[in-house]
Amino acid sequence: MRVKPLARENLSAQLYTQLRSALMDGQLSPGERITIASVAEQFGTSITPVREAIFRLVSERALEMRTATSIHVPKLDPRQLREVQLIRIHLEGESAARAAEVITPQQLAELAQIQHAFIEAARTDPAKASFLNRDFHFALLRIANLPILEGVVENMWVLMGPFLRLFHQRTPRRELSETEHRHHDLLVALEAQDPEAARRAIQDDIRWGEHLISQFEKGALGPP
Numbered sequence: 001m002r003v004k005p006l007a008r009e010n011l012s013a014q015l016y017t018q019l020r021s022a023l024m025d026g027q028l029s030p031g032e033r034i035t036i037a038s039v040a041e042q043f044g045t046s047i048t049p050v051r052e053a054i055f056r057l058v059s060e061r062a063l064e065m066r067t068a069t070s071i072h073v074p075k076l077d078p079r080q081l082r083e084v085q086l087i088r089i090h091l092e093g094e095s096a097a098r099a100a101e102v103i104t105p106q107q108l109a110e111l112a113q114i115q116h117a118f119i120e121a122a123r124t125d126p127a128k129a130s131f132l133n134r135d136f137h138f139a140l141l142r143i144a145n146l147p148i149l150e151g152v153v154e155n156m157w158v159l160m161g162p163f164l165r166l167f168h169q170r171t172p173r174r175e176l177s178e179t180e181h182r183h184h185d186l187l188v189a190l191e192a193q194d195p196e197a198a199r200r201a202i203q204d205d206i207r208w209g210e211h212l213i214s215q216f217e218k219g220a221l222g223p224p
Helices: 011-024 036-043 047-059 078-102 105-122 126-144 147-170 182-191 195-207 210-217
Strands: 064-067 070-072
Touching (some): 011 036, 011 047, 036 047, 047 064, 078 126, 078 195, 078 210, 105 126, 105 182, 126 147
Antiparallel strands (some): 064 070
16 A cells, blocks of 8 residues: 655544545455554554544445454445446546536646556556556546536545456456557547547446456356
8 A cells, every 4th residue: 555654733634535545546455454553553653543544434434344353445246336337427427528628738638648657557567557547537527627526426436446456457458558448539539629429438438347347246256
């Protein structure tokens, strides 16, 4: 897990933000166990702010507490995964359509740079690719400038991030690293300032994960 230096003030809030980001970025796997002591050691802090941060994430269902000392990243079942997918498809679709209407050439260039880095990472480093995929989607959300919608989508990514890590691990690298990756159609639509094409492109990208959900449903890959 990537660790950023913590300021002395409000350690609990900073730990909460970093742990939440780790979930969104796919740095933690479904079912992975987290201990308060190990997180405190990793961040070089006392147990109290770690406990507060973890309890907050448990209250948001971002983490599961099975016993007082057993904290795990949730394993969403296929039904839950499909529900999160449905929410993302609708909300990120609207965000992409709005982005197509307001995007600037500089913003488009920055988004293309993230995608280029993603393609490079997908060839060798699934964990980094998962992080850059999240970076791409949230750069698009910021361009749309719909902060309430972005907040809802962020909550979905906290739940979905660990699954997306599996997606990048289990999807053939040749598919992830193709130049004509599904993000490519989105970039074309954004450059053309075509809201409907942008909406379809991001929705198709999100739906890509459904083939893995289907394999879990059939028991072909074991539980996510």
